[in-house]
Amino acid sequence: MATNRTLTILKPDCVRKNLQGAVIKQIQEAGFKVVALKMIRLTKDTAGGFYEVHKERPFYGELCDFMSSGPCVPMILEKNNAVADFRKLIGATDPAEAEEGTIRKLYADSKGENIVHGSDSDENAAIESAYFFPKSEEVANLA
Numbered sequence: 001m002a003t004n005r006t007l008t009i010l011k012p013d014c015v016r017k018n019l020q021g022a023v024i025k026q027i028q029e030a031g032f033k034v035v036a037l038k039m040i041r042l043t044k045d046t047a048g049g050f051y052e053v054h055k056e057r058p059f060y061g062e063l064c065d066f067m068s069s070g071p072c073v074p075m076i077l078e079k080n081n082a083v084a085d086f087r088k089l090i091g092a093t094d095p096a097e098a099e100e101g102t103i104r105k106l107y108a109d110s111k112g113e114n115i116v117h118g119s120d121s122d123e124n125a126a127i128e129s130a131y132f133f134p135k136s137e138e139v140a141n142l143a
């Protein structure tokens with residue numbers, strides 16, 4: 001059964017390009033509600049912890065360097081079928097392969113600097129949300 005939350009991060013390239021507002025607008029216009037939001041700067045260690053699952057991949061070091069290169073904006077988003085719908089909205093990991101109109105196609109430069117993260121499963125959405133937000137920082141009821 002699909003759950004209704006996903007975790008996104010507006011990555012350091014998004015913040016450097018001053019695109020937070022444009023990207024959040026597109027996310028909201030697609031029907032997502034922001035349940036939690038903060039701007040933080042990850043360290044190499046906290047970026048590494050978040051991307052632990054990619055530890056053995058050749059791009060892991062580069063990914064941790066990039067994700068700790070400036071502030072980023074993690075958010076918990078709510079919508080029916082949130083994980084799948086959000087991945088459709090952001091497009092493929094590599095912007096060159098992303099569909100027209102998707103966030104990565106519009107704004108991303110490369111596979112590494114691709115503007116935004118989106119959870120890939122309901123289970124990871126819950127794990128990743130807890131990585132950034134204690135329950136006390138989530139809006140309890142958006143109605």
Ligand code: CMP
Pocket residue numbers: 054059062063093111112113114116117118
């Ligand atoms: P994200 O959705 O945040 O999840 C893992 C990230 O690893 C991915 O987005 C990319 O930014 C990054 N990534 C995946 N493949 C590569 C690659 N070949 N080179 C650099 N970064 C990559």
